[in-house]
Amino acid sequence: MGLPSVFRNIYDLDTLDTRFTNSTSVPYKAVIEARNDSAQIKDTPNKAQSRAQPSKWNTPEFYFYYLIFILAVPYMFWIPYTVSNPSDPRYPKYEHLxxxxxxxxxxxxxxxxxxxxxxxxxxxxxxxxxxxxxxxKVWNAVFPLPDIQRKSVVEQGRTRLQQRASFDYAFALLFLVVLHGVSAIKVLTILYVNYQLATTLPRKHVPAATWVFNVCTLFANELCNGYRLKDIAMRITPPLSPHGDAHALPPLVQWGAWLDGFGGLSPRWEVLFNFTILRLISFNLDYHWSFNARGSSPVEKKQLDPANLSERDRIAIPAEAAEFSFRNYVAYTIYAPLYLAGPIVTFNDFIAQSKHRSPTIETSRTILYAIRFLLVLLAMEVVLHFDYVNAMSLASPVWSDYTAAQLALLSYMNLHIIWLKLLLPWRLFRLWALLDGIDPPENMIRCVSNNFSTKSFWKAWHRSYNRWLIRYIYVPLGGSDFSSWRRSLRSVATFLLVFTFVALWHDIRLRLLIWGWLIVLFMMPEVIAGFVFPAHRYTVTQYRMLSCVGAVGNVLMMISANLVGFAVGLDGLQAIIYQILHDWSGVLFLITACAAVFVGIQVMFEIRESELRRGISLKC
Structure with a gap:
């Protein structure tokens, strides 16, 4: 196997996540059997392949695009690099960073x-x-499974869940104490209250109580700074007498401050708790919906193999009533590989995979995935050695000192750094889960530079969170339907509610709320364009060119929204736009940049057509 073949395997979509190359409604064992049947693969093209257009890679049009790439891509890296050199006169302003x-x-x-x-x-x-x-492995050796070969598949799953969940529960408690110290009690208190809401309230009140409690917890964690014991003691302790030492603290306050000093490896537990909130809601709503299936087993009704469920069935089919126990709840919500940053797995899926190891976890694929993570880590290190864009933005820069090209490409590089810094922990924690026998969804499908649709961008960015939003907010609110203006307005309201939650979940800041609303606003041109320019009115080539023009606008809007939310804020974006557009040289650069983006989007279109020709339809 040559080096090109190795790299092809490393960067294959199937290596990244089998969910991208196979239907989530088909059990993976059936996919393996179909792959082994070459005649079936050859004679049965799927729907995606039937929609694919002929390849354009070897056409004169794309040879011209290759030329643009050869010139534009090095220039995009060169400009931020030159600005980051020690010879640049602005370098001393941020060198200390x-x-x-x-x-x-x-x-x-x-x-x-x-x-x-x-x-x-x-x-x-x-x-x-x-x-x-x-x-x-040590735990399993100390508490081995009994002889389960003669048991039914269902009983084998229950026994395996007992072994895994017992370890996960014990490790979760130890993990919390090491990570958060005395604050582990605060985390467990929130978990206990949430569990009581799900299991003791009348069923009809559970969804509303779950959302109110968890959203209020998001605000309270932030506003109360993680409920520091010193702060609590100061509020409940009466002031010292006038004759006492003015600088002395009451004993209870001193004791609270002393306990706060045992905060573990990560004292600010509230910063990491947002992901746990998602799992708390998942458990409560999965438990609430499980009553719809009580009295009948969906697995038996559909005659499914519980050891070979599709991902869709793992999520949709509720766990058994006895499996909604407090032990399993803690094992799920504080599952160490996914606790800090996800990816997000629903409770039903977690229990199903704990009972029966997913066939998608294969040693060869896990090794390739680990290599891919190391290559991403290397890419981040290289970028941070040659582009100092974050240090520049922290040093209160004077944007008027930079040219339009410098501002635009520094901003663009900033978005890549944001993408990489999120991608790396998600990949690392997913790798950890794969090594432990749980297959969570991959969070990033596309590179940040391989997106042209606002709607599709959010399907490909933080994908497990997107799927969580769809299951627990978007679908219960009615989804979206743009077939009429009245339904479109209702759909816009749904998007606003979803992205308001997304913004507040990330952080309680005004600029993130603005970012969430900007995302919804920037979705509208794409939706409206679908009404005004229906595909059936144009030839394939005409529609491709027209779509590409609209996609250029989409890219500019997505860059702007993400700069507001995660980089320079609204004031910084306004200053950057002013500096780019305040003279004709900046306008000329913007026109040239849009032309380059147009070429890039044509290549993005063809990448997706190549995937369709292979039978892969990611819809993003």
Missing amino acids: LSDGWILGRKIDVSDAQYSFFRSNLPYMGLLLLLHPFAR
Whole structure:
């Protein structure tokens, strides 16, 4: 096997996640059997292949696009690199924010707090990634499964769940204490209250109580700074007498401050709790909906093999009544590989995979996935050694000192750094889960530079969260329907509610709320264009060109929205836009950049057509 073949396998969609290349409604064992039947594959083209257009890779049109790529892509990297050189006159303003690097004697920009935390703790997380599966093997050796070969598949699953959930429960408690110290009690208190809401309230009140409690918890965690014991003690302790030492603290306050000092490896537990909120809601609503199937087994009714369920069935078919126990609940909500940042797995799916290991977890694919993670990590390190865009933005830059090209490409590179710093922990934690026998969804399908549709972008970015939103908010609110203006207005209201929750879930900040509403606003041109320019009025080529023009506008709007939400804020974006458009040279650059984006989008179109020709339809 040559090096090109190895790289093809590493970057194959099937390596990233089998959900991208196979239907979620088909059990994976059936997919393997179909692959082994070459005649079936050859003689049965799927719907995606029937929609695919002939390849354009070897056409004169695309040879012209290749030429543009050869010129434009190096230029896109060169401009941020030159601005980041020590010879640049603005370099001394942010040099103090840089750290010693390891590539070609250059410094590295690890001024971003999120990535700096991840990078500094990467060796410890890597060690934990290996120790956790090893600890499970030790647990399984101490508490082995009884002889289950003669038992039914259902009983085998229950026995395996008992073994896995017992370990996950014990490890979760230890993990919480090590990670959050005394604050583990606060986390467990929230978990207990939420569990009581689901299991003791009248059924009709559970959804409303779940949403009210968890949204209020999001706000309370933020506003109360994680309920520091010193702050609580100061509120309930009477002030000292006038004759006492003015600087002395009451004993209860001192004791609270002392306890706060035992905050574990991550004292600010509330920052990481947002992902746990999603699992709390998932458990409560899955439990609430499970009553619809009580009295009959969907697995038996559909004559399904419980050890070979499709992903759709794992999510839709509720766990058994006895499996909604507090032990399983804690094992799920504090499952160590996915606790810090996800990806998100629903409770039903987690229990199903705990009972029967998913056939999608294969050693060869996991090894390739690990190599892919290391290559992404290397890419991030290279970018941060040569582009110091985050340090520049933290040093209160004077945007008028930069040219239009510099501002645009620094902003563009900033988005790539945001994408990479999110991608890396998600990939690492998913790799950890795969090694432990759980297959969560891959969060990132496309590179941030391989998106042209606002709607599709949100299907490909933080995909497990997108699927969670669809299951627990979007569908219960009625989904979307743009077949008429009245239904379209209702759909817009649904999107506003969804993205308001998304913004508040990320952080309680005005700029993120603006970001969420901008996303909805920027979806509208794409929806309206679908009404005004229906595909049946145009030839395939005409519609492709027309779609590409609209997609250029989409890309500019998505870049703007994400810069507001996660980079420079609304004021920073306004300053950047002004500097680009305040003279003719900036306008000329913008026109040239849009032409380059047009070419890039044509290539994106053809990448998706190539996937259709292989029978893959990601719809994003």
